Amino acid sequence: MNHMYETALLAPARMAKADAAAIKAGISSLELMRAAGLAVAQAVSRHWPRGAVVVLCGPGNNGGDGFVAAEQLRQWGWPVRLGLLGERSALKGDAAHYAKRFQGRIEAFGPQLLKDATVVVDALFGAGLSKALEGPAREMVQAVRDSRLPVCAVDVPTGLDGATGQALGDTYIRADHTVTFFRKKPGHVLMPGRAWCGAVEVADIGIAASVLGDVGLDACENAPVLWSDVYPWPQLDGHKYHRGHVLVVGGESMTGAARLSAMAAARVGAGLVTVAAPEPVWPIYAAALTSVMVHSLSDAEGLDTLLADTRMNAIVVGPGAGASEATRQHVLAALATRRATVLDADAITAFAPEPASLFRAIRGPCILTPHEGEFARLFGQVPGDKLWRARQAASISGAVVVIKGADTVVAAPDGRAVINSNAPAWLATGGSGDVLSGLIAGLLAQGMAPFDATSAAVWLHGEAAQAFGPGLIAEDLPTLIPSVLRALYESVCQIRAL
Numbered sequence: 001m002n003h004m005y006e007t008a009l010l011a012p013a014r015m016a017k018a019d020a021a022a023i024k025a026g027i028s029s030l031e032l033m034r035a036a037g038l039a040v041a042q043a044v045s046r047h048w049p050r051g052a053v054v055v056l057c058g059p060g061n062n063g064g065d066g067f068v069a070a071e072q073l074r075q076w077g078w079p080v081r082l083g084l085l086g087e088r089s090a091l092k093g094d095a096a097h098y099a100k101r102f103q104g105r106i107e108a109f110g111p112q113l114l115k116d117a118t119v120v121v122d123a124l125f126g127a128g129l130s131k132a133l134e135g136p137a138r139e140m141v142q143a144v145r146d147s148r149l150p151v152c153a154v155d156v157p158t159g160l161d162g163a164t165g166q167a168l169g170d171t172y173i174r175a176d177h178t179v180t181f182f183r184k185k186p187g188h189v190l191m192p193g194r195a196w197c198g199a200v201e202v203a204d205i206g207i208a209a210s211v212l213g214d215v216g217l218d219a220c221e222n223a224p225v226l227w228s229d230v231y232p233w234p235q236l237d238g239h240k241y242h243r244g245h246v247l248v249v250g251g252e253s254m255t256g257a258a259r260l261s262a263m264a265a266a267r268v269g270a271g272l273v274t275v276a277a278p279e280p281v282w283p284i285y286a287a288a289l290t291s292v293m294v295h296s297l298s299d300a301e302g303l304d305t306l307l308a309d310t311r312m313n314a315i316v317v318g319p320g321a322g323a324s325e326a327t328r329q330h331v332l333a334a335l336a337t338r339r340a341t342v343l344d345a346d347a348i349t350a351f352a353p354e355p356a357s358l359f360r361a362i363r364g365p366c367i368l369t370p371h372e373g374e375f376a377r378l379f380g381q382v383p384g385d386k387l388w389r390a391r392q393a394a395s396i397s398g399a400v401v402v403i404k405g406a407d408t409v410v411a412a413p414d415g416r417a418v419i420n421s422n423a424p425a426w427l428a429t430g431g432s433g434d435v436l437s438g439l440i441a442g443l444l445a446q447g448m449a450p451f452d453a454t455s456a457a458v459w460l461h462g463e464a465a466q467a468f469g470p471g472l473i474a475e476d477l478p479t480l481i482p483s484v485l486r487a488l489y490e491s492v493c494q495i496r497a498l
């Protein structure tokens, strides 16, 4: 199977096409809904002790899944209360079919349903949410939130747009657990949706992955399966020069940033790492680095002279660089080599007055790693969700663009995109971006292609932070990379041995 199919993300419109393709291939829509509702009932019984469950059903197929789940839980002996938004006579198709088969009582829709409940199943709206919640639906969502009852959401928490991870109006359900079907949607991994879904479970409802061949996908959730086949594990017959040489261009005042970047490049396996340090602060860099080499860069020499050594095959500019004319010149010198170049922080900000001059200079493999503020400085206020904005920026700049955050998006100029979901909250700490730039460069130096190297680095970065947990500071990250790599290596080797 195409690896991209495994972690494919499908926006609701594409999911509808996948449903249609599965139905065309022979599975009925009633079977799909039956499987979906059963998966929800199973999730509820797995995660909560048997108790008073309230199933809130909407007027569409999301509500249909709710009817199936309610009937299943009832048959398993759960005390079930069910409220339907709208008239039962207005239900259509599969939802009407399963509403008829529900053996319990359909109650008037209102917050009184929540009295004495222990868990709520949110089957109000899913993929078909088309506008902001109003009237009784909005009141109910507010009541569920005020009740602080645990919620199991069907497909997506009501109010959340599965395509964008944003609310369509001013209120939405916050779920503890979300059961979605076939594949996750971008809204499950993009913020703030990721935080509103709780744990996301993907249920197999009988749709074959092969439908994706025709239907396509919107993006992938970042995972080793996407890039582990091309991960540059050191080879026994290898040599340090086979594993590349990273050059990190250091700044004058924030010297820690370039050092963090250099250490990360080394830990992720670059054969050699050099920091080009401005002459006046060379001793500071040299005193703090051992295996990483430090080159004293005088104003007169210029970066291009150093880059005459073509073994330096991956360059980082930005961490602690200062948003100065000198940084701009360093960026232009790096890009002129057409070698793999990572531009972070001040290297991005230095082009804020004239972004087009940066985009014109990008002719080779280049990775831009802005956080939201730096992104706006370079690309302005691009409307749309983060996935769309990253894709637009990649297409405009010709670079792989990483928009950092809890839901880091990596997009390539050719349209490929991944959304990363393994980053814990404690990764938001000073210097962690510097480490990321070094990880990317370290993998680029070892020959990984820009999009793969960036996806892998973002994942390793998140994984390292998870392994450490609370209290993390950026200095911890490079030292955590070996154990993350060991675990990855062992899992990849085991899979290959199977």
Ligand SMILES: NC(=O)C1=CN([C@@H]2O[C@H](COP(=O)(O)OP(=O)(O)OC[C@H]3O[C@@H](n4cnc5c(N)ncnc54)[C@H](OP(=O)(O)O)[C@@H]3O)[C@@H](O)[C@H]2O)[C@H](O)CC1
Binding pocket: 015, 019, 032, 033, 036, 058, 059, 060, 061, 062, 063, 064, 065, 124, 125, 126, 127, 128, 129, 130, 131, 132, 133, 134, 137, 154, 155, 156, 181, 182, 205
């Ligand atoms: N493979 C699968 O994923 C399967 C998914 N299933 C489930 O089906 C839903 C999608 O069902 P759908 O009927 O398309 O959509 P919804 O149930 O979410 O809602 C549609 C109806 O709701 C109306 N609507 C939309 N927004 C609002 C609102 N803010 N206020 C009031 N009413 C609203 C909408 O009206 P329109 O005027 O927009 O047409 C519809 O009447 C998916 O999420 C899964 O849970 C299948 O069960 C199995 C296969």
Ligand SMILES: [K+]
Binding pocket: 062, 122, 123, 124, 125, 126, 153, 154, 155, 156, 157, 158
């Ligand atoms: K829902």
